[in-house]
Amino acid sequence: MSHSAVASQDHGTEHSKFELFVQIAMLLAVITGIEIVTVYLPFSHTALVTILMLSSTVKFLFVIFIFMHLRWDKPFCTVLFFIGMVLAGFTMWALLQVFSAQASIPLSSL
Amino acid sequence: MADAITKSGYTAHDEKITARSSLFYRPQAKTGLMSWLTTVDHKRIGFLYGVFALFFFLVGGVEALLIRIQLAVPNNNFLSAQQYNEMFTMHATTMIFLAIMPLSAAFFNFIMPLQIGARDVAFPRLNAFSLWVFLAGAIIVNLGWFLHDGAPNGGWFGYTPLTTRAFSPNHAIDMWVMGLQLLGVASIAASLNFITTIINMRAPGLTMMRLPVFTWMTLITAFLIVLSFPAITIALVELMMDRSFSTNFFEVSNGGMPILWTHLFWVFGHPEVYILILPGMGIISEILPTFSRKPLFGYPIVVFSGACIGFLGFGVWSHHMFTTGMGTVATAAFAMTTMAIAVPTGVKIFNWIGTIWGGHISMRTPMMFALGFIWLFMFGGFSGIMHSAAPADAQQHNSYFVVAHFHYVLIGGSLFALLAGIHYWFPLMFGRKVSEFWGKLSFWVIFIGFNTTFFPMHFLGLNGMPRRTFTYDPNMGWNNSNFIATIGAFILGVGVTIYFAVMVYTYFKGERVKNDPWDGRTLEWSLPNPVPEYNYRVIPVVHARDAFWYEKQHKEEIAAEHAKLEKAESAHGGIHMPFQSIYPFIASLGILIGGVGVATIDSNPDPKVIVGKKLTVCLIGLGIFLYGVYCWALEGNEGYHLHLDGHDSSDTKH
Amino acid sequence: MRLHKFLHNSFTNIRSLGAVASLALLSGCSWQSLLGLDGKQSTFITEGPVARTQLDLFYVTCYVTFAIFVIVASILAYATIKFKARTPAEESAIPPEEGHGNPLIEVGLIAASVFALVIIAVPTLKGIWYTYDVPVEEKANAYEITATGYQWWFKFEYLNEQVPGAGVLTTGNELVVPAGRPIHVNLRSMDVMHSFWIPKLAGKVDMIPNRGNLLWFKADKPGYFWGQCAEFCGDSHALMRFRVIALSPRDFNDWLDQQSKSYRVVASTGSGLGKAQFASLRSFKENEPGVSGDFEVSPLDAWKAKQFPEKNENPELITRGMHLFSEKTCNTCHMIRGYAGAVGVAGPELTHVGSRTTIAGGNLDNNAEQLQRWIHNPGAVKPGNKMWVNGYLLNNIKLTSEDEVALVAFLQSLK
Amino acid sequence: MSSVASGAIDHHHDSTTSTGISNKKLLMWIFLASDCMFFGCLISTHLIYRLHPPVGTPPASSIFSIELTSFSTFILLMSSLMMALAVNAIQKGNLKSMRASLVLTIICGLIFLGCQVFEFSEFVHVKHLTISNSILGTTFFTLTGTHGIHVLIGVIWLTTMLIYSYTGRLSEKDAIDVESMGLYWHFVDIVWIVIFTVVYLLEYI
Ligand code: HEA
Ligand code: HEA
Ligand code: CUA
Numbered sequence A: 001m002s003h004s005a006v007a008s009q010d011h012g013t014e015h016s017k018f019e020l021f022v023q024i025a026m027l028l029a030v031i032t033g034i035e036i037v038t039v040y041l042p043f044s045h046t047a048l049v050t051i052l053m054l055s056s057t058v059k060f061l062f063v064i065f066i067f068m069h070l071r072w073d074k075p076f077c078t079v080l081f082f083i084g085m086v087l088a089g090f091t092m093w094a095l096l097q098v099f100s101a102q103a104s105i106p107l108s109s110l
Numbered sequence B: 001m002a003d004a005i006t007k008s009g010y011t012a013h014d015e016k017i018t019a020r021s022s023l024f025y026r027p028q029a030k031t032g033l034m035s036w037l038t039t040v041d042h043k044r045i046g047f048l049y050g051v052f053a054l055f056f057f058l059v060g061g062v063e064a065l066l067i068r069i070q071l072a073v074p075n076n077n078f079l080s081a082q083q084y085n086e087m088f089t090m091h092a093t094t095m096i097f098l099a100i101m102p103l104s105a106a107f108f109n110f111i112m113p114l115q116i117g118a119r120d121v122a123f124p125r126l127n128a129f130s131l132w133v134f135l136a137g138a139i140i141v142n143l144g145w146f147l148h149d150g151a152p153n154g155g156w157f158g159y160t161p162l163t164t165r166a167f168s169p170n171h172a173i174d175m176w177v178m179g180l181q182l183l184g185v186a187s188i189a190a191s192l193n194f195i196t197t198i199i200n201m202r203a204p205g206l207t208m209m210r211l212p213v214f215t216w217m218t219l220i221t222a223f224l225i226v227l228s229f230p231a232i233t234i235a236l237v238e239l240m241m242d243r244s245f246s247t248n249f250f251e252v253s254n255g256g257m258p259i260l261w262t263h264l265f266w267v268f269g270h271p272e273v274y275i276l277i278l279p280g281m282g283i284i285s286e287i288l289p290t291f292s293r294k295p296l297f298g299y300p301i302v303v304f305s306g307a308c309i310g311f312l313g314f315g316v317w318s319h320h321m322f323t324t325g326m327g328t329v330a331t332a333a334f335a336m337t338t339m340a341i342a343v344p345t346g347v348k349i350f351n352w353i354g355t356i357w358g359g360h361i362s363m364r365t366p367m368m369f370a371l372g373f374i375w376l377f378m379f380g381g382f383s384g385i386m387h388s389a390a391p392a393d394a395q396q397h398n399s400y401f402v403v404a405h406f407h408y409v410l411i412g413g414s415l416f417a418l419l420a421g422i423h424y425w426f427p428l429m430f431g432r433k434v435s436e437f438w439g440k441l442s443f444w445v446i447f448i449g450f451n452t453t454f455f456p457m458h459f460l461g462l463n464g465m466p467r468r469t470f471t472y473d474p475n476m477g478w479n480n481s482n483f484i485a486t487i488g489a490f491i492l493g494v495g496v497t498i499y500f501a502v503m504v505y506t507y508f509k510g511e512r513v514k515n516d517p518w519d520g521r522t523l524e525w526s527l528p529n530p531v532p533e534y535n536y537r538v539i540p541v542v543h544a545r546d547a548f549w550y551e552k553q554h555k556e557e558i559a560a561e562h563a564k565l566e567k568a569e570s571a572h573g574g575i576h577m578p579f580q581s582i583y584p585f586i587a588s589l590g591i592l593i594g595g596v597g598v599a600t601i602d603s604n605p606d607p608k609v610i611v612g613k614k615l616t617v618c619l620i621g622l623g624i625f626l627y628g629v630y631c632w633a634l635e636g637n638e639g640y641h642l643h644l645d646g647h648d649s650s651d652t653k654h
Numbered sequence C: 001m002r003l004h005k006f007l008h009n010s011f012t013n014i015r016s017l018g019a020v021a022s023l024a025l026l027s028g029c030s031w032q033s034l035l036g037l038d039g040k041q042s043t044f045i046t047e048g049p050v051a052r053t054q055l056d057l058f059y060v061t062c063y064v065t066f067a068i069f070v071i072v073a074s075i076l077a078y079a080t081i082k083f084k085a086r087t088p089a090e091e092s093a094i095p096p097e098e099g100h101g102n103p104l105i106e107v108g109l110i111a112a113s114v115f116a117l118v119i120i121a122v123p124t125l126k127g128i129w130y131t132y133d134v135p136v137e138e139k140a141n142a143y144e145i146t147a148t149g150y151q152w153w154f155k156f157e158y159l160n161e162q163v164p165g166a167g168v169l170t171t172g173n174e175l176v177v178p179a180g181r182p183i184h185v186n187l188r189s190m191d192v193m194h195s196f197w198i199p200k201l202a203g204k205v206d207m208i209p210n211r212g213n214l215l216w217f218k219a220d221k222p223g224y225f226w227g228q229c230a231e232f233c234g235d236s237h238a239l240m241r242f243r244v245i246a247l248s249p250r251d252f253n254d255w256l257d258q259q260s261k262s263y264r265v266v267a268s269t270g271s272g273l274g275k276a277q278f279a280s281l282r283s284f285k286e287n288e289p290g291v292s293g294d295f296e297v298s299p300l301d302a303w304k305a306k307q308f309p310e311k312n313e314n315p316e317l318i319t320r321g322m323h324l325f326s327e328k329t330c331n332t333c334h335m336i337r338g339y340a341g342a343v344g345v346a347g348p349e350l351t352h353v354g355s356r357t358t359i360a361g362g363n364l365d366n367n368a369e370q371l372q373r374w375i376h377n378p379g380a381v382k383p384g385n386k387m388w389v390n391g392y393l394l395n396n397i398k399l400t401s402e403d404e405v406a407l408v409a410f411l412q413s414l415k
Numbered sequence D: 001m002s003s004v005a006s007g008a009i010d011h012h013h014d015s016t017t018s019t020g021i022s023n024k025k026l027l028m029w030i031f032l033a034s035d036c037m038f039f040g041c042l043i044s045t046h047l048i049y050r051l052h053p054p055v056g057t058p059p060a061s062s063i064f065s066i067e068l069t070s071f072s073t074f075i076l077l078m079s080s081l082m083m084a085l086a087v088n089a090i091q092k093g094n095l096k097s098m099r100a101s102l103v104l105t106i107i108c109g110l111i112f113l114g115c116q117v118f119e120f121s122e123f124v125h126v127k128h129l130t131i132s133n134s135i136l137g138t139t140f141f142t143l144t145g146t147h148g149i150h151v152l153i154g155v156i157w158l159t160t161m162l163i164y165s166y167t168g169r170l171s172e173k174d175a176i177d178v179e180s181m182g183l184y185w186h187f188v189d190i191v192w193i194v195i196f197t198v199v200y201l202l203e204y205i
């Protein structure tokens, strides 16, 4: 069986990961701060929503790719997680679409 | 089975090990009750899944017969309305969650590791845990039959607000919710395990595009389970919160929307029906090539279409809701995606026909069931397409036309495939073979009984008969079809009885067969039957898609290779075997007790007396569960090494 | 020889079957009735444009899938027969060549499937938009009604018809509509999910709490139609039925006038009532059929006959029943317009209950016997019935058979 | 190797998996994929009800306290950093530094939980928003509560691991266990990133 062994993960390239992690954490904190400030800015509703969605996606991606090592792992892990993430995202989107249709406005909010 | 496995496998154990892990009790019994409760062997677990599933299949079948008796004649009062509602709710819940799914799981467990040349699944104890939690869930769902509150009666999709406390005040629905919740946990845990196993434990050379199709479908099914069960889990949590903590998810007076349940349920529910059919399709894709003595036609595209079905299956849920007034755009979108599913499904049908085309078809029982599957499933698929035309579905929805559709795909599809699979792998599992005569007889009786039962239902539905009605009037024009359907159900019952009687007989007394009786193509047939505990003496190296077929054609090279591998392996320390463990069982027992406590016992209405009966039972359950998990974690995933000399197994210590 | 005879026989059989069929067609029998598909809720018999659109679409799906079925099934059957190994020798012969598939065939078949689906998809899309709401050009002519589902009966509110002092005109379980006009029905539910289905007029749409669904239909001509709740809604879901009566515009207006009146008071003549006038109670078996439908005349005529007072009315009995109606707390749940105190809304409005063909959600014929059966023990007719559970059991309503007969007379008088 | 008749089998397997990814890690990733769907449905529920709130619902921004939430968001981010450092440390074989990071992670987790308890009790007692008196309360408490339970489980897991690292059950070669736990912890963090945006921030625009 041993000859089928694939070399175990390579963690050799992590000389400066400590700094990287700290930097990323700072970055995330900064983005969060910006988010909090943006909501009070006089932008249009759609613009604000877009900004918020984008910034939280960026944070999301930083965490999974850096903190959760996806960047250094086998791409397969990324694929696996993205199957779930994409399907969940799609389902959420579809549900929200269905429920925001005119036909779905509940009587209790009319 | 106990016998078969014990005899075939390695039985002695290493004393040194016993001493070393004396802190925790590591059971080693290979026979008797303890050996089953503590087993981590995927074959035994698979066998248990199968036994439970078949038992529940009979239970569900008896419920179906009671339904049919009630409907045989108009205005019958064989069952009361309440009993009838319990009957179809439990019939569906039992058949779907306790019969077809675990029967598929039985094959996943038993066959899949063999097909990928593995010695076990990735997490053997987690696998045992899944089994026992499944059983706990099954018990809780069925508990109502024996209690004052009665069995669940909200229909298998438990639409709110009928299932909220206001309209179903007693504990029947609580048991349903709790039971389904546990079944979900069991299914997800098992599926995580299967995915890891298939992805990570393949024999060398077994690339993904060489995987047997059954294994592929196992993988896709497991993904579907892992991704769709969370939706029902959330729905059930919300319902449970509504029932127990008076939240407002489905409480209209505070702005709740019952329609939300419907969506969440079908977000799960539609993938669920593919969870039921894909394993069947996998089995069929194994059987047809074997008995046509030809490789599967268009392997890559069959695999791809399987994945496609799985993926598309997440985008069609609202076709169960065409009549909920979603609005034109949503209805149209879901109608289109639903139709799209016909394409990959059709591709599979075409490729199966392509497989038998030009083959040498040996018409054995498994093959009969497999061909029956194609016919009936295709038929059921067509009525599915009729549903997908949303305006037409406005007439068909919740009528017997739907009942006809889904029994064609569920019985004609899933069940036929599973029955085929039982016949097909029986020799491998038990070393005996079902008599062809009795096998074929049961096939024909089932086939005829099935069509007699469900074909008339198409017309019943179009003639306006709604489903889930415990009675109907004699002047509606439904009498004849209903009566025929009832007769059919009894023919079907006879067929099923023959089938099982023959299986049981064969298990004890059937004709013994040599290895590889069907001239199989996939790896599992290279094993002796019954399969030894460690599966493969030597983990094989895979060179081609139909691995065993290739081996049979390159006997010398393979033999040489085997010898080399064997040497390497024994130098490496022998065969790794995991220890048995009782803790998965104990943890599940805790879950069972806690679950029963939560679901059935009235909490003390007086808030000052908090420590009511309920809390006590729940805490006991929780305690046992935590104890189980704690010991499970601490005992560690250790195991022992096994050395085999020649053909006799023996125990060597280095 | 025997074969010949067999063929001959079956041939004559087919011929005679054909003869029967053509005879039936000539005599006006449709294929639906030949096949027994002409039930009261048959979707094969359409009496309005919505149901017709749905049926036409259904036929399209049938044709397409049938064509595919014929092709695929014959190839499958051919392959099975042709390539079957008939002898053990054939079985163990050298296996056929190892073919692995043919991309061209696959692509061709995929294209063919997609094409077949397009044939279905186009009318599907058209149908979705057509059946969803009243077409724009007919909107102005549409008649609006709100239907509300309760466990296990329907309430109908005629939004355009105001009854002075009593809000909109309300009825229960029998929906009377004008024929030839599009009817726009708002679907509501006050408890659990129900579904509103009149197979011959339109496919179903669900009644969902906290959701404003709608459905439209149009009856081509006056008629009497069977409807049914089509979403599982608890114990008596099977018994949650209703009727739709489509009337010519003239009749409909007459009906509206009649319905807008307060309840019909039958003046007492003052003569006492003798014992003999009480009919004795027939005991019913549980689940015994009591259901309308085998009308001697056409259902519509039967309905029309119901609009007039019963022949041998007994004013004393009716007056007695009228008093009992509030004595026995019936009025807490049932509204009778004009009857002081009868303002309940938990049950169907009874102002003109005597003019309906059925009672108890389209379950029982509206005649003295069945009415008595109903008020004697509603729970035995409809398991779990709210009138039984929240009325009889909760209010401890006890009726002697005299009471029952009097109440029945009263109810029957409400034309 | 051959002289040891028993041992942790999984390790052996891990290094020889078909993909080279260890079983535990793979299992964790699939589980997280599944959990995406889990939280996806919960968040959808919340958003759907926010889409058309019943008449008379008070604006959520009058209930939420952005300061507190921002603070706990920040804390959770820092805990993620600590967790990443812990994994980094044990992968380099530095058990001591891992312990330190773990302790900090646990503290951050506890602070987060503390904030949540404070927030909840404030909402209930001061703002009169309970789980049953309005749909907002229902979805809000269920969603954030479920997330809180995930955090709690994480804290218990972290603590167990910390204890193991002293008793010797957890050593340098068990990096994979810490790594899987880290994946879980980070996931809980990203769920919060989403919740913070769609549940809290969106209410203020
Ligand atoms: C094994 C389970 C299974 C399977 C595989 C399917 C397969 C399909 N189902 Fe079915 N379905 C159920 C189980 C299943 N279903 C159940 C249990 C319910 C009812 C639940 C309840 O209400 O209780 C249900 C209900 C249901 C409905 C809702 C009906 C209603 O309540 O109103 C719809 C609507 O669109 C539907 C559609 C389909 C379609 C389009 C497929 C397709 O996947 C079928 C595709 C197959 C083919 C089409 C045949 C082969 C193809 C060819 C030969 C190619 C060429 C063909 C064409 C181009 C048309 N199903
Ligand atoms: C895989 C799933 C599955 C299977 C296999 C079956 C199998 C059968 N089902 Fe059903 N069924 C469903 C899934 C399934 N069903 C679902 C999902 C519903 C919808 C429920 C709902 O609306 O909520 C439904 C609903 C349903 C209805 C409609 C009820 C209603 O709407 O009012 C009917 C009516 O005829 C029916 C009949 C049958 C029959 C006759 C069988 C037969 O095939 C059964 C054959 C088996 C046997 C006949 C057993 C043989 C056993 C013996 C002979 C006794 C031996 C006993 C011992 C040794 C103890 N089923
Ligand atoms: Cu109302 Cu069924």
Ligand SMILES: [Cu+2]
Residues within 6 Å of the ligand: B269, B270, B273, B317, B319, B320
């Ligand atoms: Cu579906």
